Amino acid sequence: MCIFCKIVAGEIPSNKVLENDEFIAFHDINPVAPVHILIIPKKHVENFQSVTPELMANMTSFIQDVAKELCLDKNGYRLVTNNGKDGGQEVPHLHFHLLGGAKLKWTHLTENDTHKSL
Numbered sequence: 670m671c672i673f674c675k676i677v678a679g680e681i682p683s684n685k686v687l688e689n690d691e692f693i694a695f696h697d698i699n700p701v702a703p704v705h706i707l708i709i710p711k712k713h714v715e716n717f718q719s720v721t722p723e724l725m726a727n728m729t730s731f732i733q734d735v736a737k738e739l740c741l742d743k744n745g746y747r748l749v750t751n752n753g754k755d756g757g758q759e760v761p762h763l764h765f766h767l768l769g770g771a772k773l774k775w776t777h778l779t780e781n782d783t784h785k786s787l
């Protein structure tokens with residue numbers, strides 16, 4: 670069982686923000702912004718590449734509700750999902766990072782500064 674499935678099952682504690690039948694939002698244990706929430710489906714889906722449009726449609730509404738709950742909808746936020754090895758995904762259970770609470774920086778994401786062509 671993956672670590673986020675254990676959170677869903679209540680075997681590992683989490684600091685929950687919002688929950689419904691399909692999704693849970695909880696605080697990241699290692700925040701990189703003043704507000705750093707993880708939003709996951711209760712059903713185990715490995716990552717964004719394997720999510721269905723139907724699940725994603727409901728997840729979109731839930732993410733919007735979480736942003737409203739935390740009053741991030743007015744000033745804005747960043748939504749990130751790390752997908753697979755090159756994306757830097759550490760936990761193999763689909764999750765979106767909802768980041769906000771301050772004006773966020775944007776930076777180069779690799780050591781090589783030249784990304785004009787892939």
Ligand code: AMP
Nearest residue numbers: 672683696697698699751757758759760
């Ligand atoms: P990623 O690198 O996109 O897979 O992100 C995984 C995130 O999960 C990291 O930001 C971790 O800090 C976070 N994380 C890992 N274990 C827990 C946990 N038990 N509770 C809350 N956040 C966690």
